[in-house]
Amino acid sequence: MNFLLKINIILIALCFSVFSKVSHANKAFITNEKDNTVSVLDVKKMKVIDTVKVGQRPRGIIISNDGKLVLICASDDDRVEVRDVETMKLKYILPSGPDPELMVLSPDDSVLYIANEDDAMVTVVDMADKMIIDDIPVGVEPEGMGLTNNGKVLVNTSETTNMAHFISTDNLEIFENVLVDQRPRVAMFTPDDSEVWVSAEIGGTVKVINPEDRKVSHTISFEIPGVNEESIQPVGVRHTKDGKFTFVALGPANRVAVIDQKTKEIIKYLLVGQRVWQMHLTPDEKTLISTNGVSNDVSFIDVEKLKVTKSVKVGRFPWGVAITPN
């Protein structure tokens, strides 16, 4: 009897350990700008598993490189909330400038760079001391934040100045400004750091810049049959690590463009929900999730088949998306 009891206890313990690992794997966090909440999704099941109340007007969201922390820009509270990935409990608050929108962490998670939409500054925060180290003056309405793999070069875009600012993280100073098209929203380095792609929402283009000489090597434009030109407003950019595809969210065009990362040719347009802005790839890069701000949902895209598989309702005005790295 005792022997059977022991076996049962071992089996139950095994089940718990297996299921607890499964439940932690691949969660997606979506900021709902209007609801002041974050929806937590099980990526595999494509289901909302939790909704957590956070600060006011949550927008940019990232997960630390060690996969332990969720960082949320609470734009109307002028702060960055740091929460535990597992429990979503608030751990601490980081300072920022007014209206933080997008941010990026250094590869070792030691420094956080925040674009503050309302004060034309990029705030640099020390993650250990939880203090502001510096404020880097940039153009008006800073937003996009791209960082190289080694964390040496930061590219910030300013929506009103229409520039991509190249910043050295060694001395926290701008060393080059590159003029791009109207209202640049996102800057994203390719996996090998050989290019940085900058989307321009009003300009309707994506500029590909060579970080070596800071020259624009390509300008990508979009044309969708049946969709007027004004509705094509590129925002989010995501590259696959294998160098095959780049996805660009086209805002009110309700499409995600699939681009050949090498040739810059547009392969396909994928129909998603209304006003698609931000996107994130799962660690295995098999799924891409897009946030559709007006239709209040997120779309799951099968990267292999280049097909939208499902759209799932979340909160109101979903804005940012981050997926756990493990």
Next chain:
Amino acid sequence: MNILFFIRCFNGIVLREALRFIHQRERFFSALVRPLVWLGIFAAGFRSVLGVAIIPPYETYITYEVYIAPGLIAMIQLFNGMQSSLSMVYDREMGSMKTMLVSPVPRWFLILSKLLAGVLVSILQVYAFLLIASFWNIVPPISGYVTLLPALLFSGLMLGALGMFLSSAIKQLENFAGVMNFVIFPMFFASSALYPLWKIEETSEWLYYVCLYNPFTYAVEILRFSLYSEFNIEYSLGVIIFSIIFLTLAILGYDPSRGSIQKKGG
């Protein structure tokens, strides 16, 4: 009469319909061109006008072309059902129907065989349409092509039986053309074939109810669900009930003792 006799009779009717279909190649092409024109021209024009929200069986946003595909499949079956019945009027006018009606098998069996023969032809047309539609990116899951088959059989029977019933009430070929205009177009437009029911409800409540209870809507919807390997009990039951009603009316209509066929001296 044994079962072999019934089979022989059924084979004869199906073979006759198949031969007619093979010899009338233009009928096959026109049956394909009609939905393709809708898909290529009508849907292209409406692509940006209509936003199609997520409705079952779809799990995400779809293009307008994808939305109307099941409606166009049902359209093929509707036209085919009507054309097949039109041939009944033609047969009656030409006198060849008498040859069939003197057969010792029951009248209901003859009608059912004729109906099934027509449905089989329509199924061929539907799969040819789906093959061409794949160039418009209308590609349902692979399993959908299989699960569509039983739905096609039922919807085809329902629409064929409706045509058969109408043909029993029509004396001359010329009159049938008029009925096609009064039946096909209202049925097609007042259904969920071209616009989702919620969209119609937003515009007009009475029209919504007309569309909701239109038998053609039931046919379109079971085809839509089955194309995505899903089963909808409500629409399936609807198709079965309407099939029984139309089939009964058609059998009664062709019954020499009580139907209108006798009055017209068919």
